[in-house]
Amino acid sequence: MSLSDKFLQILQDNQLVTLAVASLAIVGALSLSSKILSFLKLIFDVYVRPGKSLKSFGAGGGAWAVITGASDGIGKEFALQLAAAKFNVLLISRTMSKLQELSEEIEKKYQVDTKLYAMDFCKGDPKDYEKIKEIISTIEVGVLINNVGTNHEIPTPFDLETDEIIHNIVEVNIAGLLKVTKIVLPNMLSRNKGLILNIGSFSGMMGTPYLSVYSGSKSFMNTWSQAIGAELQSKGIVVENVNTYFVVSAMSKVRRPSYLVPLPKPYVKSILNKIGVPGGASWVPFNSINYPSHAFANWIITNSFSWSFWVNQALVQNGNTRKRALRKREREAAAAKSQ
Numbered sequence: 001m002s003l004s005d006k007f008l009q010i011l012q013d014n015q016l017v018t019l020a021v022a023s024l025a026i027v028g029a030l031s032l033s034s035k036i037l038s039f040l041k042l043i044f045d046v047y048v049r050p051g052k053s054l055k056s057f058g059a060g061g062g063a064w065a066v067i068t069g070a071s072d073g074i075g076k077e078f079a080l081q082l083a084a085a086k087f088n089v090l091l092i093s094r095t096m097s098k099l100q101e102l103s104e105e106i107e108k109k110y111q112v113d114t115k116l117y118a119m120d121f122c123k124g125d126p127k128d129y130e131k132i133k134e135i136i137s138t139i140e141v142g143v144l145i146n147n148v149g150t151n152h153e154i155p156t157p158f159d160l161e162t163d164e165i166i167h168n169i170v171e172v173n174i175a176g177l178l179k180v181t182k183i184v185l186p187n188m189l190s191r192n193k194g195l196i197l198n199i200g201s202f203s204g205m206m207g208t209p210y211l212s213v214y215s216g217s218k219s220f221m222n223t224w225s226q227a228i229g230a231e232l233q234s235k236g237i238v239v240e241n242v243n244t245y246f247v248v249s250a251m252s253k254v255r256r257p258s259y260l261v262p263l264p265k266p267y268v269k270s271i272l273n274k275i276g277v278p279g280g281a282s283w284v285p286f287n288s289i290n291y292p293s294h295a296f297a298n299w300i301i302t303n304s305f306s307w308s309f310w311v312n313q314a315l316v317q318n319g320n321t322r323k324r325a326l327r328k329r330e331r332e333a334a335a336a337k338s339q
């Protein structure tokens with residue numbers, strides 16, 4: 001009798017074993033089908049499913065988009081693309097000269113109105129928020145892009161991080177987010193209409209060693225977005241935590257685009273085309289990942305190895321980045337000394 005015949009004989013003789021094997025086969029088939037279905041849904045979301053139209057938030061009807069961290073990177077691209085969609089734009093960030101340059105470009109190219117406000121979110125100055133409140137009281141806000149963010153200068157263990165950097169991350173990424181949203185919300189609630197995009201990070205989904213305060217601040221943004229998203233959905237306000245992977249920018253320190261690291265322009269386009277579509281983030285409410293390569297990367301991360309594996313990967317990778325950054329600092333200090 002061959003081995004396979006023997007195996008079949010055991011199955012026939014023992015009903016319990018048969019039941020166990022059948023159950024395992026069913027569980028395996030269900031788990032495989034759920035993965036295949038989730039991948040098909042991802043492809044549908046990313047390539048086929050349309051997002052909500054920007055017109056439904058007031059584009060072209062005199063409504064304004066408020067963008068924090070608007071003078072560079074992802075925020076600047078939001079300002080340009082929302083103005084192209086015919087929103088007037090209120091641009092907020094630190095450097096007035098950069099804001100003025102952008103405002104001139106926008107008014108010339110898109111014939112919409114702009115307002116500018118220069119402030120440093122790190123300072124947490126109540127006068128700045130009063131001023132924003134004053135400006136908001138004169139306009140109808142259709143869209144709020146909570147984009148301003150700050151990070152650790154280099155990957156650093158929490159116990160070695162400076163109090164100043166910890167303070168800045170909390171003040172900009174958490175306090176600034178809450179204060180600006182609290183100011184804008186009544187304006188949206190009065191019309192039962194609005195879109196709030198919170199520019200989050202994959203490090204808010206998964207603990208990121210050596211960038212712990214940034215990671216925690218984006219995790220705050222993620223869970224807070226889910227909570228207020230649920231509170232506000234019956235009031236006509238759409239809230240989305242935009243789970244962002246790497247994008248070329250000053251903050252990411254990546255200069256050349258690649259398949260996995262897009263320029264801000266295609267990245268922001270993929271977000272604005274897919275408002276309300278979860279894409280690669282379908283298992284977390286009020287979250288989205290719609291840039292195709294980011295959505296696929298996220299699917300692989302969440303459907304392959306364990307969470308501990310990925311946190312450990314980040315530990316090793318950021319540990320190596322830290323070593324390189326420290327060596328660069330040493331070289332720069334030596335060069336400065338010899339001058």
Ligand SMILES: NC(=O)c1ccc[n+]([C@@H]2O[C@H](COP(=O)([O-])OP(=O)(O)OC[C@H]3O[C@@H](n4cnc5c(N)ncnc54)[C@H](OP(=O)(O)O)[C@@H]3O)[C@@H](O)[C@H]2O)c1
Nearest residue numbers: 069071072073074093094095120121149246247249251252
């Ligand atoms: N790029 C990525 O790979 C990536 C990945 C995940 C998440 N994100 C998130 O995306 C958002 C935008 O990042 P980005 O990469 O586009 O950054 P960026 O290119 O460095 O631009 C940051 C913008 O924020 C402004 N800003 C910075 N600190 C400020 C402060 N203290 N007060 C006021 N304005 C301030 C800057 O204005 P000034 O130049 O005038 O200071 C600039 O307009 C952030 O929330 C970031 O966490 C980015």
